[in-house]
Amino acid sequence: MQQRKIAMVKQELKDLHELKQLYQPVADEMLVNMGPQHPSTHGVLNFLLVTDGEVMHKAVAHVGYLHRGIEKIGEAVEYNGFVPFTDRVDYLAAMSANQGFAMAVEKLASIQVPERAEYLRVIATELNRIASHLVANGAMAMDIGAFTPFVHWLKEREFVNDLMEELCGARLTYNYIRIGGVAFDCGKELAEKIVKWIDHFEPMVDEFDRLITNNEIFVQRLANVSPISAEEAMSYNLVGPNLRASGVDWDIRRDVPYSVYSKFDFKIPVGKGFRGTVGDCYDRFVLRILEIRESCKILRQALATMPEGEIMAKVPKTIKPPKGEAIARVESARGELFYYVVSDGSSKPLRVKIRAGSFTAMSIIEHLSKGVMIADLVAIIGSLDVVAPEVDR
Amino acid sequence: MDVQSQINLIKGKFPNEVLENFATGTFVNAEKLKAICQFCRDNEELSMQVLTCMTAVDLGDHLELVYHLISYSKKHDLVLKVTLPRDNAVIDSVESVWKTADWQERECFDLFGVNFKNHPDLRRIMLPDDWQGHPLRKDYTPPTEYHGMSHTRKNPLIPEGQSATTENSNG
Amino acid sequence: MWYLANYLEKNYAVSINGQESAWLIYLIVAIASALVMLGFASLFAGLASFVERRIAGRIMARVGPNRVGPQGLFQFVADGLKLIMKEDLIPNGADRFLFKIAPYFVFAGMLGTFVVLPFGANIVAANMDVGIFYIISITALVVVGIILGGWASNSKWSMFGGLRSAAQIVSYEIPLALSILVVVLLSGSLSTQGIISAQGGLPWDWFIFHSPFAFIAFFIYFVSALAEGNRTPFDLPEAESELVAGYCTEYSGFRFVVFFFAEWANLWIMSAIAVICFLGGWRVPFISVEESTSSWGIILLGLAIFMVKTLALVVVVIQLRWTLPRLRLDQMMNLCWKYLVPGSFVCILGTMTWMVLIDWNSMIGLVLRVVVFAGAFMLLAYYIYRIRFNYMIDRDNYKKMTGKDMWYPPYRLP
Secondary structure, three states: HHHHHHHHHHHHHHHHHHHOOOOOOOOOOOOEEEEOOOOOOOOOOEEEEEOOOOEEEEEEEOOOOOOOOOHHHHHOOOHHHHHHHHHHOOOOHHHHHHHHHHHHHHHHHHOOOOOOHHHHHHHHHHHHHHHHHHHHHHHHHHHHHHHHHHHHHHHHHEEEEHHHHHHHHOOOOOEEEEEOOEEEOOOHHHHHHHHHHHHHHHHHHHHHHHHHHOOOOHHHHHHOOOEEEEEHHOOOOOOOOHHOOOOOOOOOOHHHHOOHHHHHHOOOOOOOOOOOOOHHHHHHHHHHHHHHHHHHHHHHHHHHHOOOOOOOOOOOOOOOOOEEEEEEEEEEEEEEEEEEEOOEEEEEEOOEEEEEEHHHHHHHHHHHHHHHHHHHHHHHHOOOOHHHHHHHH | OOHHHHHHHHHHHOOOOOEEEEEEEEOOOOHHHHHHHHHHHHHHOOOOOOEEEEEEEEOOOOEEEEEEEEOOOOEEEEEEEEEEOOOOOEEEOOOOOOOOOHHHHHHHHHHOOOOOEEOOOOOOOOOOOOOOOOOOOOOOOOOOOOEEEOOOOOOOOOOOOOOOOOOOOOO | OOHHHHHHHHHOOOEOEEEEOOOHHHHHHHHHHHHHHHHHHHHHHHHHHHHHHHHHHHHHOOOOOOOOOHHHHHHHHHHHHHHHHOOOOOOOOOHHHHHHHHHHHHHHHHHHHHHHHOOOOOOOOOOOOOHHHHHHHOOHHHHHHHHHHHHHHOHHHHHHHHHHHHHHHHHHHHHHHHHHHHHHHHHOOOOHHHHHHOOOOOHHHOOOOHHHHHHHHHHHHHHHHHHOOOOOOHHHHHHHHHOOOOOOOOOOOHHHHHHHHHHHHHHHHHHHHHHHHHOOOOOOOOOHHHHHHHOOOHHHHHHHHHHHHHHHHHHHHHHHHHHOOOOHHHHHHHHHHHHHHHHHHHHHHHHHHHHHHHHOHHHHHHHHHHHHHHHHHHHHHHHHHHHHHHHHHHHHHHHHHHHHOOOOOOOOOO
């Protein structure tokens, strides 16, 4: 116990020393630590702020508090055994994380996924996207000070969690999309339940809009706050709603089609400066709400046209793909999840690399934070939808 | 534009630097990597605006750096690979070409020990700054303690003097 | 209080050692009324915390605390007991003396205003001639307490909260005082009983409907009072998501209770002053000032009217907290200095002009007041109509899609 205390004090002094090494404050500047435990950083993120009162000069991001070495674990477990770890890479959009890994390994081992499994994958992923956007927008609204929309949206998310529980037994980390297909089938009653729930949910999105999206105080807090231009967004490799809010029309589901997305008819919303400049925080907020509506459309089409058939291809118990490498891109709620799997012929991967959207979104925060107030920094972190486990893996 | 014509385009500008091809891209020479990346981004037919991912693979006797490039306007992608020796892995940073390389290279340095020249701020990102070793290398052994906190601990379920067997393991 | 003291002195004064003991009676009555006010403030603060949590629950489509006691009424007792039993931490490196006394500045600032609030015709603890002036000046003590609390916590985030709050409160005192100046002009006296006596019981005799300028002054007062009390949309100093609890982050146990007690007591104060100044106080319709003190029934009726009006405004303030997001610091300062201060000056000038041109007691004065009242009533009706209109759109859409009612019974998965 005593040793632990000494170690903690040493660490604190080391952090302070490192802080001072990073940046020497001049004149009236203050060094404030928006520490790992903070109500508004989404997860365990640490920012060292150099501020002059309320306006910041610099915000240095320190990540790594949630580093669990998932990529190293990927070299120690078998292919099938690694799928639950991908859940924990991004627990709010776990289905897409599962799907990325499964797609990469299926490319390596040349496994053909049956069509019903593909439809089930789409249904699961889109439901998960709705849930994740509800949390993202709700948390952002709560950071801005509106407590009520958060609770309303989480109430709707509870229904999604219940549907997922009926589908695959878990509410948050599903381990549902396995290599070669999906784990459980979706019966007729569950399909009807989902359709009835979408009937209930779509008018609710209008109600939520009425509550918060057009509220003048809310718009004034978010519009024109740190707009990101399209070139910056591409140079910093922002993905997903962050990229589309800056005006770049790129969506993996339409441009690099995977699974059965090419069979569905849906639009890709692009930010166009709804109440401010293109690419500001308000654009990102509204874009997620528009994406929720598009997801409802995809869900209806998928549930209506789902064929019968197998849900899992014939894969051996221990998958031993031939030597080679494969990449897979999926559009998760947070953007493009990029998986790069290298195999050396044995039953365990040689290298699994996961490039997550929140990692690159964190790197742009330091660039955006010059001359911005601390209250705006909270809005920026919320609008970029940064989830800590994705950043650190 | 398919992969082969992209490689040919690069070969046209850098004839000696493009080494062996493979299905999705090509190996290039480590010294000219930055210039090739700059060319890939600025050339109009390639216009690789985005560096999607930059990582490394430890292949036992050497390290391989992998760069995944993609173009949103032309909708094609390319993979560039560079071979580096394990002991002295040094390469130019491409941070001036794509800003995202800043953090991705920091991660590569942290986990593999690859040194990037001309990087604005090369320090560890995931692990604490005074960590010894580079974890994702194949010959990495985790330290037994860190600042007095031990890395291993006795299993409290096993009685003294015995080792872990299936009888006294928990389920 | 003087009434009670006079009554007691006439009938019960005794000589102690041959000297007059009137001062003793006055002293005892003064202490007793102060304690009554303290008791009322504590009870209201506790009940306000409970009512706020219930209203917040209903707004958020959930129930709120309803387990402790009948309908959850004793929740505040349970919370108070729990907080009193918590460990009393003083952070390492904090200035111990300032840390300890900071909550009491805030507390004293809030409690001092209760003594001039007239609950009924003769029910007021201290009927000062400068009542309103006294209120505005004693609430300035709160700033001292907040800055001390933020500074003495030895934490940069607390200091942020303290300084933000100090800037906000000091700035918003100006439109507050200026809009109350409108009322002082209209009534001709600074004392609270005087202001209420100058109004009448019927709605168009209240100061709020006196002229359009007084109407605007009411809203300027209301917004400034919200900012003074650190309530959303102005609660940046204690912004939960940025600073945990701002200047009171490092406080625990009883000291924390004192800070929050002050905030809920302030709910009552801001509504009570609005009711006194603009909404007619305890005046009963059709009963003049002289008749108001005639019988106990009318006095109690006045008390009831005052309570109902104040509680209605308290509920409005609570609802605003849970529906609106919060303003950023520079937006808040903009609002105060660029919009509210010039607006309140315009109101004062307009009211003065109105008073000069139109006599308060004449026929045309009455007609204009009724016109303003009717205009405000129609505005309110239109506001409610628009809310219902928008609500009906969503409700019909929902019924079209699912065939059921949108909010009742609550939705469950089929």
